[in-house]
Structures are given as structure tokens and as C-alpha cells.
Amino acid sequence: MNMKKLPVFVLLAVAAVLPLFVKSEYFMHICVLAMMYIMLTQGLNLLTGYIGQLSLGHQTFLGLGGYASALLAIKLGVPVLLAMLLAGLFTVVCSFLIGLVTFRMRGSYFVIMTTAFAEIVRLVINNSTAVTNGPMGLREIPPPVIFGLIIKSKISSYYFGLVLAVITVFICYRIVDSRTGRAFVALREHEALANSVGISFARYSMVAAVVGGFFAGIAGGFYAHYTHFISTDVITFSYTVTILLMLIIGGKGTIMGPVLGAIIFSFVPEALRAVDNLRLPIYGLILMISVLAMPKGLMPVLSRAYGRIVYKLAPGQKTPAAKGE
Amino acid sequence: MLEFFQQLANGLIIGSTYALLTIGLTMVFGLMQILNYAHGEFYMLGGVVAFWVTQALHLNFFLSIIVTVAICFMLGLVFERILMRRLYEVPIVTTAIVTVGLSIFLQNSVFMLWGNVPRTIPTPFPLKPLTIGGLTFTSLRIFVLIVTIAVIVFTQIIIHRTKLGRAMRATFQDKDVAAMTGISIRKIYALTFAYGSALAGLAGVLCGSYLTISPFMGSSVTTKAWAIAIVGGIGNIPGAIFGGFLLGVVESLGAGYLSAAYKDAYSFIIVILVLVFRPNGLFSKKEL
Structure with missing residues (x-):
């Protein structure tokens, strides 16, 4: 095992034993939500971090997945795990269809399109009262059951979320670390040049959107079955801003960046609880300042510092790339 | 038939404020390549400041409009100096994230x-x-329509008949060449942003007098203004004016005849259709 991957395994080990040391239910609740955010930011990262197209509509797939999974479980009695998987496939279809239209655009047009679709989906869900119960949301969504084990407590939900999050991160890592991932970066750095060697924007963006959509859908199902409630609140702009903040502060275009960002910004709101009214204005300030002062996020800073430590302790060891892979 | 004309007239009145709102947005994007997601907040500030001016300073409505527009112009200058100035040379995606913040x-x-x-x-x-x-x-409402049309005409006169307007158009066509002829690009940018903010503020006061003002009234308006800017072609002021009236009419007729629940979705449906079939806007010629 090389030193480059050591921090990842340390983080994973800490995550695995965390519930042994944490007695607070509330703290565990935040950890469970952090797992959901990791799934979300990881998916958005493919499109926004690696391909470089900003989507302000990622929360749409969270909502669609949550509603689909909840409706399948409540109305049709589908087992929850299967319902979550089907919801993931449903969001894949949705992101494919939306992608067919949006990936004709780039840059600012693309951003506007994503907000337009997010608003349309929110209005449709809110107005289809017969199916979705409108703005009241869906209640009493059953918890997941795995091999007869009901996942209802905070700790079991935490482990369930952890498994899902680790799978998400691993798959995204494998994608990014492949030909496909290099094609993403090529499109981000110079689209015309990428086209000239046969890398098509529409095709690779679609891959990123579909994978991101799938994990967002699963995250939505996870959220709905964990909180037993879903409403169109999850498709509002404040969710987008939260996800975006996590992605930007952590470091877009890196794998561990969004993970760190998701963990940090799951807990920051709690730290700001004392000044609850100020929380959102502070978010806005953090977003503005961090993008301007630290456009690449925390990850490059951390990985450079880690590289220096490794070099001091064991000269000659393979150090992490300065870009923070 | 009478009802149709009534809806049409209501749509035109709403549309006039949309046009006012979009002119600033489309100018700022055309000139500085900033995807301004905070444009609607100047609309909101216009409403809030006007309310505050009438309540705390006891100014009458007409005076409060003038004071508010002046304050929004100043705020525009301040935000340009503090924030927007840092966004001129960065990728569009970054400008979107910062203005969302x-x-x-x-x-x-x-x-x-x-x-x-x-x-x-x-x-x-x-x-x-x-x-x-x-x-x-x-x-x-008739007062609102008269004011917005007067301001739209005033804006066109500034852009097409004054030295400042000529400098703006030159900067829009080619900022480097414009700078070579002695135009202060920074000053043009600052004035354009402030002017756009003032127009958004004016739209806020006017809408705030017959609709309601709340801190969150700007967010839906920002997306609508972007939809209009795209429909008219980004950077195209006559296009923005036409698009504003068009959206007002479509919303009003759509709410009357199709479904009121989806009133806010019409602008997005229009923008998606326009982007799919005429990606450069309904009038693709690039002009300011």
C-alpha cells in the first residue's frame, strides 16, 4: 500500500468505528445526513468538477429519487431496497431525457437550463396532488429492511449510508481514474481539442449525468426512507447551494474533496446554531470568499501539506500529486 | 373576447416590468460576461428600500421612487467595486457561483x-x-406602464444618442479596441452594472406597489429575467424588451386559459423551446 492512499483508509477506519465513541443521537443523525451529502456531491462533481459544466439542478434528482422510492414502497408495497434501486434507475432515465436537451448547451446557457428544469420538476411535483400529495409531502415512508433486519436506528442507518457512500465514492473513483475520466478532463480543459481526438461532449456529459443522476436518486431514496418523510423542500434552491458549497470548498475535480466538503458542511450548520439567523448570510459570504480566494478548494492545500509531511518522515516515498488526485 | 383583451392588457403591464428587469441583466452579461444570479436581489432591494423610505422617512410615493432608484444605483456601484470587479476575467461558471453566494x-x-x-x-x-x-x-397599473415605457425609451436614447452610449456599444463590440480609443472600460462596466441595478430596483418598487414585497421575491424573478434574456438573445436590448412583453402576455394568457398553477413554469418552457430551436435567441443578430 502506498502512502498516497493512506489518508483515505484512515478516514474510512475512523468512519467505521465512529458509532462506538459517539453516544449522541443527534450527532449520529448529522453523520447519516453527511453520507447522503457525500453521494450527492460525488455525483455533481463528475459533471461540474470534471467536465466543468455547472449544474444548479442536481437536487432535482434527489427529489425525484426520493419520491419514486417512497411511492413505490407506499403505494405498490415494493420492498424498500428494490424500491431504492428502481428509483435510481428512474432518475437515470430522467437525467438521460433532461440531458438530451441540456447537453446541446454550454456554459451560461447550460446553467440556466438546469435551473429551468429544476423549477419545472418542482412545480409538477407540487401540483400533482393526487399522486405526490402536493406541498404536504409524503409521510410514513417505511424504513429499509435488509435480510429481515429493519434499518431504523441511527446507528444502523449510519452503516447503511456509509456502505452506500463508499460504493459511490469507489465507483466515481474508478470512472475518474479511467479513459472516461481523462476524457472528462480533456473536455473541461479544451473542448475543441478534445473533439478533434474524437471525444464527444454530449456523450461523455451524458455518462457523467447518468451516473450522477443514479447516485442522487439512490441518495434521495435513502433520505426518504431514513426520515420517513419527503416533500418538495428538497428540490429548493437552498439544497443546491449546500451541495455546491460542499463541492467548491472541498475541491471540485478531486475525489476526496467533495467527501471532505460534505463532512465539513454537514457540521458547520451545527457550529453556527448559536447564531442561527446568521447561518445563511454566512453561507453566502463563505461561498463568495472561498471561490475567489481559494478557487480550487481545500483539497490541493491539504494534499500538498500531506505530501510535505510524508517527504519529511520517509524521503523517497511516493507522495500524492500536487493536484490532489 | 373582452376577457382575452383584458388578459392581454394585464400581461403587457406585467411584461413591461419584466422588460425593465431584463435590460440590466442582458447588458451586464453582454458587456462583462457575468452570469448574474443576484440580479433579482436588486429588484428585491428596490422594493424593500422603497417601503422603508415611505415608512421611515415619510416620503410620498413618487419621491420614494426617485430616492430608491438613486440608492439602487449607488448600491450597484458599491457592489461593482467590491465584488463584480473581481469577476471580469474568470470563467462564467465561477461568476455564477459567486453571484449565487x-x-x-x-x-x-x-x-x-x-x-x-x-x-x-x-x-x-x-x-x-x-x-x-x-x-x-x-x-x-397604468402609471406603472407609463413609467416603464418612459424608462425603456430613455434607456434607448442613452444607448443610441449619447457619447456614453456610443462608448458602451463600442465596448460591447470589442473591448480592446474600445480601450485603445481612450474609453475607460472600467468606468463603462461600473456604470452599466449600476444602471442595470437601478432599473431592477425601479422594477422592484413598481411591482412592490401592486404586488407584495418579501425578502425572497427576487429568486424566481432572476430565473425569469434570464429566460427573457435568452429568448431575446443575450446582450440584445430590443430583444429583452420584446421578450419581457412576450413573457408577460404568455403568463397572463396561460394563467387565464391553461392553468394558473403552472404560471411560473411558462417562462422556463419558453426558454427551453427557444434554446432547443433557436439557441441564439429569437433575433440572432448580435447587437446592443
Whole structure:
């Protein structure tokens, strides 16, 4: 095992034993939500971090997945795990269809399109009262059951979320670390040049959107079955801003960046609880300042510092790339 | 048939404020390549400042409009100096993220200081509607239409008949060449942003006098203004004016005849159709 991957395994080990040391239910609740955010930011990262197209509509797939999974479980009695998987496939279809239209655009047009679709989906869900119960949301969504084990407590939900999050991160890592991932970066750095060697924007963006959509859908199902409630609140702009903040502060275009960002910004709101009214204005300030002062996020800073430590302790060891892979 | 014309007229009045709102947005994007997600917040600030001016300073409605527009112009200059100036040379995606941050900051700061009670700016106009050729209007709405049309004409005169306007158009066509002829690009940018903010503020006061003001009234408006800017072709002012009126009419007729619940979705459906079939806007020629 090389030193480059050591921090990842340390983080994973800490995550695995965390519930042994944490007695607070509330703290565990935040950890469970952090797992959901990791799934979300990881998916958005493919499109926004690696391909470089900003989507302000990622929360749409969270909502669609949550509603689909909840409706399948409540109305049709589908087992929850299967319902979550089907919801993931449903969001894949949705992101494919939306992608067919949006990936004709780039840059600012693309951003506007994503907000337009997010608003349309929110209005449709809110107005289809017969199916979705409108703005009241869906209640009493059953918890997941795995091999007869009901996942209802905070700790079991935490482990369930952890498994899902680790799978998400691993798959995204494998994608990014492949030909496909290099094609993403090529499109981000110079689209015309990428086209000239046969890398098509529409095709690779679609891959990123579909994978991101799938994990967002699963995250939505996870959220709905964990909180037993879903409403169109999850498709509002404040969710987008939260996800975006996590992605930007952590470091877009890196794998561990969004993970760190998701963990940090799951807990920051709690730290700001004392000044609850100020929380959102502070978010806005953090977003503005961090993008301007630290456009690449925390990850490059951390990985450079880690590289220096490794070099001091064991000269000659393979150090992490300065870009923070 | 009468109902149709009534809806059409209502749509044109709403549309005039949309046009006002979009002119600034489309100018700022055309000139500086900033995807301004905080544009609607100047609209909101216009409403809030006007309410505050009429309540705290006891100015009358007409005076409060002038004071508010002046304040929004100043705020535009201040934000340009502090923030926008740093966004001229960065990728468009970054400008979008930063202005999303600004939007969250402004909305929630106002919410914190001012609460979320919907308020309406008091006006001296009588509530009794006027009837003109079978159509009914409140005199307030007619006042709104007259003011917006006057300001739109005024803007066109500035852009096409003054030295400043010529400098703006030159900067829009080619900023490097414009700079070589001695135009201060920074000054043009600052003035354009402030002017756009002032127009958005004016739209906020006018809408705040017959709709309600709340700290979050800007967010839906930002997306609508972007939809209009795209429909008209980004950077195209006549296009923005036409698009504003078009959206107003479509929303009004759509709410009347199709479904009122989806009123806010019409702008997005239009923008998606336009982007799919005419990606450069309905009038693809690039002009300011």
C-alpha cells in the first residue's frame, strides 16, 4: 500500500468505528445526513468538477429519487431496497431525457437550463396532488429492511449510508481514474481539442449525468426512507447551494474533496446554531470568499501539506500529486 | 373576447416590468460576461428600500421612487467595486457561483433584519378601477406602464444618442479596441452594472406597489429575467424588451386559459423551446 492512499483508509477506519465513541443521537443523525451529502456531491462533481459544466439542478434528482422510492414502497408495497434501486434507475432515465436537451448547451446557457428544469420538476411535483400529495409531502415512508433486519436506528442507518457512500465514492473513483475520466478532463480543459481526438461532449456529459443522476436518486431514496418523510423542500434552491458549497470548498475535480466538503458542511450548520439567523448570510459570504480566494478548494492545500509531511518522515516515498488526485 | 383583451392588457403591464428587469441583466452579461444570479436581489432591494423610505422617512410615493432608484444605483456601484470587479476575467461558471453566494447573502440578510411579513408599498392612487373601452385597469397599473415605457425609451436614447452610449456599444463590440480609443472600460462596466441595478430596483418598487414585497421575491424573478434574456438573445436590448412583453402576455394568457398553477413554469418552457430551436435567441443578430 502506498502512502498516497493512506489518508483515505484512515478516514474510512475512523468512519467505521465512529458509532462506538459517539453516544449522541443527534450527532449520529448529522453523520447519516453527511453520507447522503457525500453521494450527492460525488455525483455533481463528475459533471461540474470534471467536465466543468455547472449544474444548479442536481437536487432535482434527489427529489425525484426520493419520491419514486417512497411511492413505490407506499403505494405498490415494493420492498424498500428494490424500491431504492428502481428509483435510481428512474432518475437515470430522467437525467438521460433532461440531458438530451441540456447537453446541446454550454456554459451560461447550460446553467440556466438546469435551473429551468429544476423549477419545472418542482412545480409538477407540487401540483400533482393526487399522486405526490402536493406541498404536504409524503409521510410514513417505511424504513429499509435488509435480510429481515429493519434499518431504523441511527446507528444502523449510519452503516447503511456509509456502505452506500463508499460504493459511490469507489465507483466515481474508478470512472475518474479511467479513459472516461481523462476524457472528462480533456473536455473541461479544451473542448475543441478534445473533439478533434474524437471525444464527444454530449456523450461523455451524458455518462457523467447518468451516473450522477443514479447516485442522487439512490441518495434521495435513502433520505426518504431514513426520515420517513419527503416533500418538495428538497428540490429548493437552498439544497443546491449546500451541495455546491460542499463541492467548491472541498475541491471540485478531486475525489476526496467533495467527501471532505460534505463532512465539513454537514457540521458547520451545527457550529453556527448559536447564531442561527446568521447561518445563511454566512453561507453566502463563505461561498463568495472561498471561490475567489481559494478557487480550487481545500483539497490541493491539504494534499500538498500531506505530501510535505510524508517527504519529511520517509524521503523517497511516493507522495500524492500536487493536484490532489 | 373582452376577457382575452383584458388578459392581454394585464400581461403587457406585467411584461413591461419584466422588460425593465431584463435590460440590466442582458447588458451586464453582454458587456462583462457575468452570469448574474443576484440580479433579482436588486429588484428585491428596490422594493424593500422603497417601503422603508415611505415608512421611515415619510416620503410620498413618487419621491420614494426617485430616492430608491438613486440608492439602487449607488448600491450597484458599491457592489461593482467590491465584488463584480473581481469577476471580469474568470470563467462564467465561477461568476455564477459567486453571484449565487451574493444572492443567498442578500436575501437572508434582509430576511434577518426585516422579517418575512409580506408588505405592500402604499400609493396615493385610488383603488377604484377605471374602465377604458370595456377593459378595467387600476390607475396604479397604468402609471406603472407609463413609467416603464418612459424608462425603456430613455434607456434607448442613452444607448443610441449619447457619447456614453456610443462608448458602451463600442465596448460591447470589442473591448480592446474600445480601450485603445481612450474609453475607460472600467468606468463603462461600473456604470452599466449600476444602471442595470437601478432599473431592477425601479422594477422592484413598481411591482412592490401592486404586488407584495418579501425578502425572497427576487429568486424566481432572476430565473425569469434570464429566460427573457435568452429568448431575446443575450446582450440584445430590443430583444429583452420584446421578450419581457412576450413573457408577460404568455403568463397572463396561460394563467387565464391553461392553468394558473403552472404560471411560473411558462417562462422556463419558453426558454427551453427557444434554446432547443433557436439557441441564439429569437433575433440572432448580435447587437446592443
